[in-house]
Amino acid sequence: MSTDVDQEVSDAVEEADRETRGSLVRSLLAVVANVGVLTALLVYFGWVRSDQMSKMLGIDEAIFGMTVDDYVRRSVQPVVLLPICVAVAGLAWVGLDQWLRRRRTRLGPDDRVVTWVARWMWLIAVGAFVLGLLLGLIGYPLTFIAAPLVCAGGMLLLLYGLTLRGGLRDSVTFAPMTEGVLRGAIAILAAIGLFWSAMNYATVEGTELARDFPNQIERLPGVMVDSAQPLDIVSPGVDVTCTGSGDDLRYRYRGLRLLESTGGNYFLVSDEWTFDYGVVVMLPVDGDGLRFTFVRDVYGIADAGGFGPCTAATTEDASEG
Template identity: 40%
Template sequence: MTVLTALLVYFGWQRNDVMTDRLGIEESILGQSTRDYLLRSVRPALVLLLVIAAGGLIWLQLDRVLAPRIRERGAADRVVRYSLRLLTWAWVLLPLVVFVFGTVSGAFVFTGGQEFAFIAWPLSIGAGALLTYYGMHLRGTVAPDKEPLLRIFVAITVVVMLFWGTSNYATLQGRTLADRLIGNMRGQNEVTVYSSKRLFLTGAGVAEAELPGKNNAYSYRYSGLRLLAHAGGRYFLVSDQWAPGKGAVMVLREKDSALRMEFSRS
C-alpha cells in the first residue's frame, strides 16, 4: 500500500509538471495537495495496475505448469530446458524485445508502438529481473546465505523500474492533456468575472466594462475569458486567443468575496 500510494502521488505530480511546463506555467502555482494528486491519478493509473496484475496472473499460470513438470521430469526435459534458458536470460530478452518493437514502430511511423515501448521499457527490466530470480529458484542455484540480499536487490530493481515506468506514463498523459487544452481552448468554459473593483485583466479578446450605477455590488465586468484550470482554491483563467508563450495566465481566488464568476459553454 505504501508503494502504491507513493506511485499514485508521483504519477499525479509528474503528469501535472509535464502538462504545466507544456502550457508555459510553473507546476507549483497550481498549489495542489497530496489528496489532489491521489484523486486525479486513480483513473489513469488503473491501466498500469491492470497490466501489472495481468502479468502476475500469467506468471501464476506458468508456475502451475512448469514447477510440477520440473519435479516430475527434471532438467533433461526439452520444454523445461528451454524454459529455464529463457528465464535465465529474461532480464536481457524482455527489454531487448521492447526496444526492437519500439525501433520497428518508429521506422514505420507507428506512434502508438513508440509510446508503448516508452512505457514498457523500464517495466520490462523489472519484469525480467523477477523472471530471472524465479528461474534461479527453479534451478535451485540460490545459496541460502545469499537469499536475503538477492531479494533486497531484486525488490529495489522492481520498485525503481515501477517508478520509472510510472514517470514515462505520466509524461505521456501530461503531454496529451496539455495538447488537448491547447487544441481545444474554445471548448473550455467561458468565464465572466464581476468585481467590485477594477482588476486590470488584459489579454487578446478580453473585454472590460464598467457597470452603471453607484450602489452596485459589482462595478466591473470582464468577458472573453476561458477556464484553464481550477486547483488549490484558485481559478486559472486565460483569454480567448491565449496560447503558450502568447498571453498571461490570470489567477483569481475562489473565496474572494469581491468577485463573482459565471461559467458557461458556447
C-alpha cells in the same frame, strides 16, 4: 530402493520449490500491493503530469499550489492501467509456473523441457531486459512507457530463473542471507521500474494534454468575473464591460475559461489562448468584491447582462467627481 530415493528427492525438491515460490510471491505483493507504494505512485504521477503540462503552457507547476489530494484525483484513472499490466503479466507467470510444475510432476524432475527452462531462463530474462532498453530508445510514446516495465519484468524473470535453477539436482543453492539480499534488490528494482514507467506515462500524457490544449479551450467551463475594482486583465479574447457609477461601479470580464481550481484560487485562461501568446490569470476564490459566474454557452447567445462599455461609465464617474 532407487525409486524410493528418487521419490524422496523429488518430494524434497517440490517442497523447497513451493516454499521459495511462496516467499517470492509474498515479497512481490509486499511491494506492489502496498498502499503506501500505490499512494506514492498516484501522487508522483499527478505531479509529473502537471509539471510537464505546466511547462509547455509557459507557467510553473508550483504556482497552482496543488495538494496531495489534487495529485491523486488527477492520476487515479491513468495509473490504474499500470497495475492492470502488472496483474496480466503476473497471471501469465502463474500459467507458466503451473505448466512447468505439472510437467515435472508428470514426467519427473529430469524432464528435458523442465531442465532446459530451469537452466536457460536467465538468458530469457537478460533478453527481456535488453528488449526493454531497446524499446526506450525507439521513441514512440507506447514504447517509452513500456520500456521500464519490460526491464522490471526481465529482473523478475531472472529471479524466477534462479529459483528454478535451484531445483536442479546439480545446483548449488544461495545462502539465506544472499538469497534475501537478491530478492530485496530485485524487489527494489521492480518498484523503480514501476515508478519509472509511471513517470514516462505522466510525461507523455502531460505533453499530449498541453499540445491539444488550444483545441480543448472551448470545452472548458466559461467564466464571467464581476469585480468592484478593475482587475486589468489583458489577454486576447477578454472583454470588459461596466455598470453603475461611483461607489456602485462594477466591472464584468467575459471570454474567460476555467483552467484549474486549486489552492483556494481559480486559474483562468482566455478564449483566444495560443502558444504564441497565452495568459493565465489567478484570482482568489473568496476575493473581496469578486463574483464568479460559470456559464455554459454552446451557441454564443449570452449577452452582457446589462453591462455596457466601461469608457462611458468611467467618464461619467469622473465628470461627477
